[in-house]
Amino acid sequence: VAVTVTWPGGLKSAGVASGIKPDGALDLGLIVAARPLAWAGTFTKNAAAAAPVLWCRSLLGTPVRALVVNSGNANACTGPGGDAAVRAVAGAAAEVAGCEPEEVLVASTGPIGVALPAGAIVASLPEAAGALTPDVDSFARSILTTDTRVKVTASGSGAASLVGVAKGAAMLAPNMATMLAFLVTDASLDAPALQSALDAAVHRTFDRISVDACESTNDSVFLLATGETSVNEAAFTAQLESACSSLAEQIVRDAEGGSKLVRISVRGAADDDAAVALGRAVAGSTLWRAAVHGADPNWGRVLSALGSVDRSLDLGRVQLSIGTEPVFAHGAPAGSLDTAAKVMAADEFEIDCVVGEGPGAAQVLSSDLSPEYVTLNAYGTT
């Protein structure tokens, strides 16, 4: 699917094939700016964070000129060789961008524990630099792994322009940005303001999606600002949240092996964080996700998941609905399972969990668990 979106603020990007992916697909993305940009980033909290994540964290607070991302290799758990590979890539990108290596952000996604073929990337960066274009399309395609389509969002009329691209697929759980996303705006905000806006937006979007409850070593969300357009910070944060929300939803819709989008709405929790925890518990239940795959209204698995994280859950106050069909209310089964099954037969549906403990609410997006997910993830390392 070709995308006809261009980066704001005159930014350019390219996507080329460096040979990391054996099938010759695009696997190397490059973004280059004409001058140093303020930026913000959120990264995985996983202690086994990948080498590029460690590199980017060390650059937080200083302006950047370029960004390199490869798919097909996570450069995670790769030891000192992994760090050296990041430096080699940043150095080569600095050369083609005309900046310092410490002005180059680096991101990777793919299998863990395999040495990054930095030489192939270094050799392909001049080709990428020669292919730079305002069009996001080839860059958006170069970052995909088992994603089946590009994920792009764009907004801007009457405000700052904001364009984002992302990739997802699997090893995707809500705890910080849980995939790769690259957002570019022409808003004029300094790094602390950008970081504050990004933290707020990520907390309410990428932190509330789950494909398989597995936290990645490489999750990164980048926000680059070219600075041409004055903005109201609150309005920009709302715009950013909307963009992140769009990308998050696109990621869940394209979940590895998944065929359904389930909006898990939790209301009446002690607070919003508690609501998120309850929603995540449901989103992470393999039994419930298997039932979603079969459109089987096995709501007991939802209650069981809620009760496994909230030890003081009072079943007498819990109301559970699948779509608009109540399936559990006043401490007992309710409604029609056949109606609930019809709701679940759709590609997208909502379950509503009212727990009766307080004002907290959140929506967590999740997908189904399919035999295909297992098959997709059962082989491949050797």
Place this chain on the structure above:
Amino acid sequence: VAVTVTWPGGLKSAGVASGIKPDGALDLGLIVAARPLAWAGTFTKNAAAAAPVLWCRSLLGTPVRALVVNSGNANACTGPGGDAAVRAVAGAAAEVAGCEPEEVLVASTGPIGVALPAGAIVASLPEAAGALTPDVDSFARSILTTDTRVKVTASGSGAASLVGVAKGAAMLAPNMATMLAFLVTDASLDAPALQSALDAAVHRTFDRISVDACESTNDSVFLLATGETSVNEAAFTAQLESACSSLAEQIVRDAEGGSKLVRISVRGAADDDAAVALGRAVAGSTLWRAAVHGADPNWGRVLSALGSVDRSLDLGRVQLSIGTEPVFAHGAPAGSLDTAAKVMAADEFEIDCVVGEGPGAAQVLSSDLSPEYVTLNAYGTT
């Protein structure tokens, strides 16, 4: 598979078909004692605990004469009707056992949220009472759901006799006994001593297994003592732990849709509890479990799972082995993936995670995630 094990202390049991299971399989088990027995129990911590769990918890500390268990229906999340069903079953069992309803333990396992057909159970209890025998076989078969075989353990030479039966299959995660298990001993111990021994044994066995990381609403472990044989408490606790360990392993070997037993050994954790938490994180990773299914040595998924629960994990100190093959050491990949893949091709193997933080150690038993598990759990409610 017929089992030729008899209960200690003259206890008798039976298993009959009450019609709960549509295929006419055994679904109702009854144990009756000639006099009141001291007992201990551990139950799910799930806030959506089933009606029979609430009933048994209320009886802790008082002697019992009988135990009724049904498979094919969990009597969980069934509201006031579920509590009434338990009382009806306990009352009917009290009649055939010649005791009070408050001397009858009740357990259930099966789908959640379906009204228990108490009438069918009540009608079948006289038949069960007429079939009472010292042989555990029909009782052991009556408690099975998607289990493919009975799970029995027996020990006793030179000590107290101890016989246990269990059922498992799915919705099985380590947080308290995560299935049904019934242990009977002729040891002479009072209820507090039995409870202390059971808590210790369960903590190190049933609490350290995981099939799908889904915590059940019905998990219960019962220990009944007929009191003929004087025992040393420490020796009995060790005997009990061994019996629970055997049942726990049998449960994981017969995991729903599973074909492999994986011993996740964690060493060098801050303490034993931290080691259990790390082991559970690996056991709960759908990505790692899919790789186990395909015998794919994707050790990065193990590291990622460890790093998702231990935020201070120092990769430089982590050593990971699949069987005896090191796959990650000194902060970098090591060893041969082909050798590791051969290890994983076996029906049973161990992974060893040394995290270098302290003296804590634990072993968590887990299984693989198969397409069959998903298919088994995707349908059935309607």
